[in-house]
Amino acid sequence: MPPAAADIGVDPLSQGDLEIETYRVVRSDGSFDAERVPDLDDEDFRDLYRWMLLQRIYDERATKLQRRGRLGTIASGHGQEASIIGSGYALSRDDWIFPYGREAGALLLHGLSMRDLLLYWRGIEDASRMEGANVFGMAISIGSHIPLATGKAWGLELDGEDAIAFANLGDGATSTGAFHEGLNFAGVLGVPAVFFCQNNQYAISLPFDEQTNAETVAQKALAYGVDGIRVDGNDVLAVYNAVSTARERALEGTPVLVEAVTYRRSAHTTSDDPTRYRSGDEVDEWEERDPLARYRAFLERTGRWGAIDEDAIREEVESEFDEAVDAADAVEERGIEELFAYLHEEMPPELERQLEELRDLLEERPDMYEFIEQRPKG
Ligand SMILES: Cc1ncc(C[n+]2csc(CCOP(=O)(O)OP(=O)(O)O)c2C)c(N)n1
Ligand SMILES: [Mg+2]
Structure with missing residues (x-):
């Protein structure tokens, strides 16, 4: 009979030992922790709302x-x-x-054109x-980009740049081998990531x-010797603060894994039907935690909402989208x-050799070309 663990002093580190707080600034009703509100200009507070609305409209239209x-x-x-805008806004x-x-929204905020983004999803690679x-x-x-971000961060450091590499990833990506390799290497090298x-x-x-089987993503940071932050991903100010802090630490040589707790309200992609695997109640519950509504409630409470013309933003974004579609349509379709x-x-x-083989095949079988060319047309 083995001795009782307590008698021989074996005390396994277990999940229950971890106490992981979820950082929050604004509660669902718009009330907030005043000490945590970031020191931003009125313009920034407005822009955060604008970019979140842009993300929403972009998704609807796309x-x-x-x-x-x-x-x-x-x-x-x-x-x-x-999560998307709070993090994008905190980056340089x-x-x-x-x-x-x-x-x-974060990519557009960092200077990418909407046309290019639409062309990407249209499959026009160049x-x-x-x-x-x-x-x-x-x-x-x-997950394939996680080690690449580590590598880029290492390069930025070697070049003496005052910049970080920032990887966006999903919860699913944390179960890939690439996540392990990327975080491990980042921790070993202490890169700005x-x-x-x-x-x-x-x-x-x-x-x-x-x-x-881990309760949180954030705790995975500890095993890699990097820092972890768990943040309410539906609280834009909390995400902004968390990523600003993570960025500072990364520049000081400590990579950070941030977990933003949020919810995908849409289907996975346009080829998915989520009603087959999750309940309407669950979706409704998260709808009540809507990130735009919560931030709006905060802006109202702090007297900042009056400066925001939601209709004007909507109109502006809609016409930006229309123009991007026209610009994308003007790009010629590409060949196989x-x-x-x-x-x-x-x-x-x-x-x-493979390209030649495909060309020969398509010459013999033009019907196959039509099949392959079934990608969306402008
Ligand atoms: C290596 C690899 N395996 C499987 C897939 C198929 N796939 C596409 S998205 C996805 C789930 C991703 O989930 P998560 O990382 O949580 O991101 P989310 O889509 O929820 O934002 C999977 C398995 C893939 N694209 N790549
Ligand atoms: Mg996911």
């Missing part, structure tokens, strides 16, 4: 555009606006963003290089608690060669 067959797919950030334009797909902004390519392969996990409770249809074009600076012989 989803409709996809439904009309004019975009390949769309991964909406509906419900996650405070010199920082490098490694996006994961839902954060249109226009989707995220030029004009420090934005890396979209990480469609889940912030890993921002938008825990929206699902990886497609898989709920958070079926994907990991595009599939091969952007992996290497010079195409290696094996890819050239």
Whole structure:
């Protein structure tokens, strides 16, 4: 019979030992912790609202555009606006963003054009290089960008830049090998990187608690020797503060994993039907925690709402979207060669061979070309 653990002094570190606070500034009713309100100008308070509304309108419009067959797919950030904008707003334009797909508003805030973003989702690769902004390519392969962000952060440090690498990721991405490698390496090297996990409770249809046995994402930071912050991801001011702090620490040599607790109110993408795996009650519950409504309540309580003309913002964003669609439509459709074009600076012989093979095949079977070309038309 083995001795009782207490007698031999073995005291396993267990989940229950961890006390992880979820940082918050504004409560659901708009009441707030005055000491935590960031010292921002009225213009910044207004802009935070404007960008969150832009994210919401962009998602609505892009989803409709996809439904009309004019975009390949769309991964909406509906419900996650405070996480997306609060984090994007806390970054410097010199920082490098490694996006994961839902954060249109943050990418636009950092200088990407709406046209390029739409072209990306239309599948026109050469226009989707995220030029004009420090934005890396979209990480469609889940988690693949995490080690790349670590590498970029290392490079920024070696170059003596006053900037960080910032990776947006989902809760699902924390279960990939790349997450482990990226965070481990970041911790070992002490690079200026912030890993921002938008825990929206699902990886497609898989709920958070079926994907990991850890209670939180933030606690995973400890095993890598980096800092962890858990923040209410529907509280834009809390996210702004959390990411500002994380950024400072990262620049001082401590990478940070931030977990923003939020909810994906939309379908996973336009190819998903969430009613098959989650209840309407759950969705309603999160609707009550709407990030825009909460921030609006805060602005009202602090006398800042009067300076915001919501209709004017809406009109402005709608016409920006219309113009972006026109600009995207003006870009010529590309041929099938595009599939091969952007992996290497010079195409290696094996890819050239495959391209030739495809060309020959399409010559023999033009019907196949039509099949492959079924991508959305402008
Ligand atoms: C390596 C890899 N495996 C599987 C997929 C299919 N896939 C696309 S999105 C997704 C779930 C991602 O969930 P999460 O990281 O929580 O991000 P969210 O979509 O919820 O924002 C999966 C499994 C993929 N794109 N890449
Ligand atoms: Mg998720």
